[in-house]
Amino acid sequence: MNTKEYIESGVIETYVLGMLTDAEASEVKQMAQKHPEVQQAIDEMRSSLEGYATAHSVAPKPEWKDEILAAALAANNSQSSKSSPSKKDTPNEPVVRTMAPAENKRSGFSPLAIAASVALLISLGYNALQYQSIQDKEEEISKTQLRVAELESENEVMVANFKDAQSNLEVLRDAGTATFIMKAIEGRDPQYRADVHWNSTSEIVYLDVKALPDAPEGMQYQLWALKDGKPIDMGVFNADDTKENLLAMGKVPGADAFAVTLEKAGGVPSPTMEQMYVYGAPVAS
Amino acid sequence: MLDQSHTITEANLIEEFSAGNEAALSFIYDAYSGALYGVLLQMTRNSDLSRDLLQETFIKIWKYHAKYDASKGALYTWMLNLTRNNCIDYLRSKRNKNQNQNQELDNHVYAFESDSGFSPDHIGLKEVVNSLPAEQKQVIDLAYFGGYTQKEISEEFDIPLGTVKSRAKAGMEKLRKFFKPEN
Incomplete structure (x- = not known):
């Protein structure tokens, strides 16, 4: 596992939250010592968690301050845990690592100066957080606006698709619609097939290509209605034109059969019979 | 500019604190007791007990004042860890009346390096909490305020271990976004 994967694994979060066993935690510590990025990730998360802790602040009662400070000073002056006014004895004194000796140099600053600085820092920190929070919110709003726009355009496409599907369904369900199944003619791949739905009221011919090979460069398929042995041009199309929806072709008052030929792109006035692919009479209903 | 004044002032305060200046302890109490008491209230859900533990914590803070090492972490981090561990x-x-678990403070107290110093105690809790889904908050609170390990949370609250981990991760990510340091 590389460092990035390690950081993204979630182990840092559980470490900072204190959710790991001692053994697991010391593993994380070792990683942090070896990899500054891990240490940095720990610092960042710990800092967020401290922010969370701070958010729960509750001011202690004012009178406690003197009591608690007096207890702290008294306990440590007598060096005896007995003198602790706490109700119970401090359980198991913590072992504290030996540190480099603290510098004892006194700097002559007045308590008032510290107080002012502390107040200023708190206020600055608060402002910074508020500012950050506002910026985050603004970023969130612009992201949301972008998402809304995306959804709107997605929705337009969906509505259009739905309308197409609905009108296709209307055609197919209409009692005046007759269906012609055009199958491969002899010598062609028997898989080839295209269906025509012809509505007697609107006289529109709808095409549904089930399987036709892609037309070669510069060529297109052409649909013909056959009436009394004469071909009537119903328009040109490509093999994949009806992938999504039925394709409305030409109008014809009635037909005995339909056929598809492969012609030069744009179509021709009369069909090239050797180039016929599929042919079909109406399905008996 | 913020960072610089920050460091200098904290450094002075820490110097005084390490040297045993009682006035420094008083400042520290003023600056941090609200945060520490708030954490204790979350942990114990009992104000009398929290007050006692706050006093115990300050006894320890003062007892170990000379041992605090600023190079190992921020004062706030040190005190928070002392408070939580205690x-x-x-x-x-x-919880385990017969089993006396004494966690060594040693590593835990200095477990985290820090660059953060004084923390304001005015950040709206409601805002933070609103940014955190309830099930993620539960895991974070159980761990941070309850002292539960991930295994204990999984067992006692009947949440699969993987879910505990992913909720902790997602929740921390939300907090990180909320408290994102300026840069």
Whole structure:
């Protein structure tokens, strides 16, 4: 596992939250010592968690301050845990690592100066957080606006698709619609097939290509209605034109059969019979 | 500019604190007791007990003042860890009455390096909480305020371990976004 994967694994979060066993935690510590990025990730998360802790602040009662400070000073002056006014004895004194000796140099600053600085820092920190929070919110709003726009355009496409599907369904369900199944003619791949739905009221011919090979460069398929042995041009199309929806072709008052030929792109006035692919009479209903 | 004044002032305060200046302890109490008491209230859900533990914590803070090492972490981090460890010790000894678990403070106290110093105590809790889904908050609170390990959360609250981990991760990510340091 590389460092990035390690950081993204979630182990840092559980470490900072204190959710790991001692053994697991010391593993994380070792990683942090070896990899500054891990240490940095720990610092960042710990800092967020401290922010969370701070958010729960509750001011202690004012009178406690003197009591608690007096207890702290008294306990440590007598060096005896007995003198602790706490109700119970401090359980198991913590072992504290030996540190480099603290510098004892006194700097002559007045308590008032510290107080002012502390107040200023708190206020600055608060402002910074508020500012950050506002910026985050603004970023969130612009992201949301972008998402809304995306959804709107997605929705337009969906509505259009739905309308197409609905009108296709209307055609197919209409009692005046007759269906012609055009199958491969002899010598062609028997898989080839295209269906025509012809509505007697609107006289529109709808095409549904089930399987036709892609037309070669510069060529297109052409649909013909056959009436009394004469071909009537119903328009040109490509093999994949009806992938999504039925394709409305030409109008014809009635037909005995339909056929598809492969012609030069744009179509021709009369069909090239050797180039016929599929042919079909109406399905008996 | 913020960072610089920050460091200097904290450094001075820490110098005074390490040297045993009682006035420094008083400042520290003013600056941090609200945060520490708030954490204790979350951990114990009991204001009398929290007050006692706050006092215990300050006894320890003062006892170990000379041992605090600023190069190992921020004062706030040190005090928060001292507060939490002391309280977790107490809660655990209550939870397992016959089993006295003494966690060594040693590593825990300095577990985290820090660059953060004084923390304001005015950040709206409601805002933070609103940014955190309830099930993620539960895991974070159980771990941070309850002192539970991930295994304990999984077992006692009947949440699959993987879910505990992913909720902790997602929740921390939300907090990180909320408290994102300026840059």
